[in-house]
Amino acid sequence: MLPNFKRSSAKTELIVCGLDSVLVSELAEETVDPGTIEIRNHVGIRDESVASLMCLLEKEGNSGGLAGGLYVDHLTCALTLRLLSLGNKIDDAKKVTNKLPDHILRRVVDRMEADLSNTLDLKTLAVESGYSRNHFLRMFRAATGYTPHRYLLQLRVKRAQALMKNKSMRLIDVALACGFSSHAHLSHAFRQLVGATPSEYRRNILMVLGQRTGK
Numbered sequence: 238m239l240p241n242f243k244r245s246s247a248k249t250e251l252i253v254c255g256l257d258s259v260l261v262s263e264l265a266e267e268t269v270d271p272g273t274i275e276i277r278n279h280v281g282i283r284d285e286s287v288a289s290l291m292c293l294l295e296k297e298g299n300s301g302g303l304a305g306g307l308y309v310d311h312l313t314c315a316l317t318l319r320l321l322s323l324g325n326k327i328d329d330a331k332k333v334t335n336k337l338p339d340h341i342l343r344r345v346v347d348r349m350e351a352d353l354s355n356t357l358d359l360k361t362l363a364v365e366s367g368y369s370r371n372h373f374l375r376m377f378r379a380a381t382g383y384t385p386h387r388y389l390l391q392l393r394v395k396r397a398q399a400l401m402k403n404k405s406m407r408l409i410d411v412a413l414a415c416g417f418s419s420h421a422h423l424s425h426a427f428r429q430l431v432g433a434t435p436s437e438y439r440r441n442i443l444m445v446l447g448q449r450t451g452k
Contacts, residue, residue, distance in 0.1 A: 256317055264317050264371055284323060290316040303422055308386040310359035314370055337376040341366050345377070349389050353396055353416045357389065389416075394430050397423060401439045402446065408435050 294312050297304055337345070348365045349357065362385055363373040377385055393415040400411045412423035412435075420435075427435050 256313070256320075260313070260317060263369075264314060264321065284319070286319050287316065287323075290319065302418070303425060305386070305390075305416075305418070305422075306356050306358050307362075307389055311374070311384050311386050314359060314374065318371060335376055336380040337366065337368075337373070339380075342377070342380050345385075346388075346392075349385075349392055353389075353393055354414055355416065359385065390426055391430060393417065394426055397427070397435070398431075398438065398442070401435065401442060404439070404443055408439070411435070 290312055294309070294316070297309055297312070302309070345362055345365050348362065359370055359374070362377075363370040366373045366377075368376060374385070377383075377388075381388055383391070397411050397415045397417075400406055400414060401408075408423065409420050412418075412420050415423070417423040417426065424434055427433060427438065431438055433441075
């Protein structure tokens, strides 16, 4: 009698990404002890951080870049640094944890506010701070509690809230003036940070303003 064999089949998703060799080299040089740091080949690697970052990058790619370039820069740098650390066992305790000095933080935030309607990338903000991208990311977060992307998103939403008080300004014009690529991009950020759609927020704020002026 032949034994009964059951063949199980399961779908497997494969995500492939390429990293810019120049970016990898620059980030490797920014580590505490660069030496011969490189991203080594791994087979069968299991790392939750790498998997999460890859999935976030895939999601952003599928959305058509809804969150913006600064967000992608942040994820890409985080993924690169994680892969570097896996290959070279960089000691997390040695990484920079100092806060960005107040006067430098103010300069970076001023740059963000001046360029809200433009595309900002991580390299530009790091140059503004005078630190490497890796150190800037860590020091900015230590000083504000947010990533540069999240902080910029909050500044853009705050500017949008101010512009919405002008009822003659279309929401698409508000979105573009604040650096959002579309009305959908603005709506996504609003729901995330304010808990309401732009239309709902405008309706409520105009009602409040009308009550104050008696109109």
